[in-house]
Amino acid sequence: MKRNLFYGAAVIAFVLVLMALTAPAHAAADPAAVKAAKQALQAAVDAGSADGMLAARGQFDALSTNDPSNAVLHYWVAACDWRVAPFLMGEENKAKGKRWVDEGIARATKAYELDPKFGEALALRCGLMGMAIQLDSSQMMKLGMQMGGDMDHAQDLAPKNPRVALLDGINTLYKPAFVGGGAGPARTKLDKAATLFAAEKVTDPAAPDWGKDDVWTWAGRAAMKAGDSKAAVEAYKKALAANPNNGWVKRSLLPEAEKKVAAR
Numbered sequence: 001m002k003r004n005l006f007y008g009a010a011v012i013a014f015v016l017v018l019m020a021l022t023a024p025a026h027a028a029a030d031p032a033a034v035k036a037a038k039q040a041l042q043a044a045v046d047a048g049s050a051d052g053m054l055a056a057r058g059q060f061d062a063l064s065t066n067d068p069s070n071a072v073l074h075y076w077v078a079a080c081d082w083r084v085a086p087f088l089m090g091e092e093n094k095a096k097g098k099r100w101v102d103e104g105i106a107r108a109t110k111a112y113e114l115d116p117k118f119g120e121a122l123a124l125r126c127g128l129m130g131m132a133i134q135l136d137s138s139q140m141m142k143l144g145m146q147m148g149g150d151m152d153h154a155q156d157l158a159p160k161n162p163r164v165a166l167l168d169g170i171n172t173l174y175k176p177a178f179v180g181g182g183a184g185p186a187r188t189k190l191d192k193a194a195t196l197f198a199a200e201k202v203t204d205p206a207a208p209d210w211g212k213d214d215v216w217t218w219a220g221r222a223a224m225k226a227g228d229s230k231a232a233v234e235a236y237k238k239a240l241a242a243n244p245n246n247g248w249v250k251r252s253l254l255p256e257a258e259k260k261v262a263a264r
Helices: 002-022 031-047 050-066 071-088 091-114 119-135 137-157 162-174 183-199 214-225 229-242 247-262
Strands: none
Touching: 031 050, 031 071, 050 071, 071 091, 071 119, 091 119, 119 137, 119 162, 137 162, 162 183, 162 214, 183 214, 214 229, 214 247, 229 247
16 A cells, blocks of 8 residues: 555656646746736837836846746846837947847846747847847847857747747848848848738737737838838838837838828
8 A cells, every 4th residue: 555655656746747847938927917017018119118118127027036937037028128228229328228138138048048949039139139239330240140040040949930030020121231131131021920920829818929010110111221112101001000009100100101102
C-alpha cells in the first residue's frame, strides 16, 4: 500500500513538473489586468499622450514585477517603450528617448529569453534597435547586421504574425536603399502585413493584438515618401476604418495627404 502511495505521489509530482516546463512562457497570469493595461495604452496612443503611454507602461511593469517569468508582460513593457520613444526623440528630449529605447530593448530581450519561440518579441526588439540607430547613427553598422539576422529569425518563428511583418516594413522604410530599404520595398512588406492582419484571429485577451490601424498608417507614410499622395489618402482612410480614434491619422496625416492630392 505504501509502495503504491509512493509511486502515485511520484507520478503526480512528475506531471506537475512537466506541466510547469511545457506551459507557455507567455501565458498571462491575470488576463483582465493585462487587458485593462492594453486599453490604457491604446487610448494614450490614440490621443498622442506620452504621459498616458508611460502610465500604461507602469501598469504593465507592475504586473511584470509580480510575475517576472511571464514573457508577454515583458513584451508589453517593451511595446510601451516602442510607442513612447518617437515622442521623445527631438534634441530637447533625446536622453529621455534613449532611455526608453534602451529599456525597451532590454525588456524585449527578456521576453525572448523567457520564450525563445516568441518571434514577435524578437521583431519588436528590432523595431527598437531601429530607433536606437535614429538616435545615434554611429550604431548603424553594429545594430544593422544584428537586426537583419534577428528579423529573419523572427519571420522563421512566426511567418504568419502580422506585427512581425509590420515591424519589418517600418524598419525597411528607414533603411538605406543600398541595403534594400526605402519606400518601395517597405510598401511591399506593409501590403503583406495588411493581408496577415486581415487573416489574424486573436482569442487570448492578454495576447498582442495591436496594429490593425498601424499597418495602414505606415502604408500611407510609405506612399507619401514615394510621392503617391493618392494612395496615401486611401491607406489613411483604411487606418481610420480600423480605428476611428487614431488621432495622428485623423488630425495630421490624412489632412496633409488630402492637401497634396488637391494641389495636384
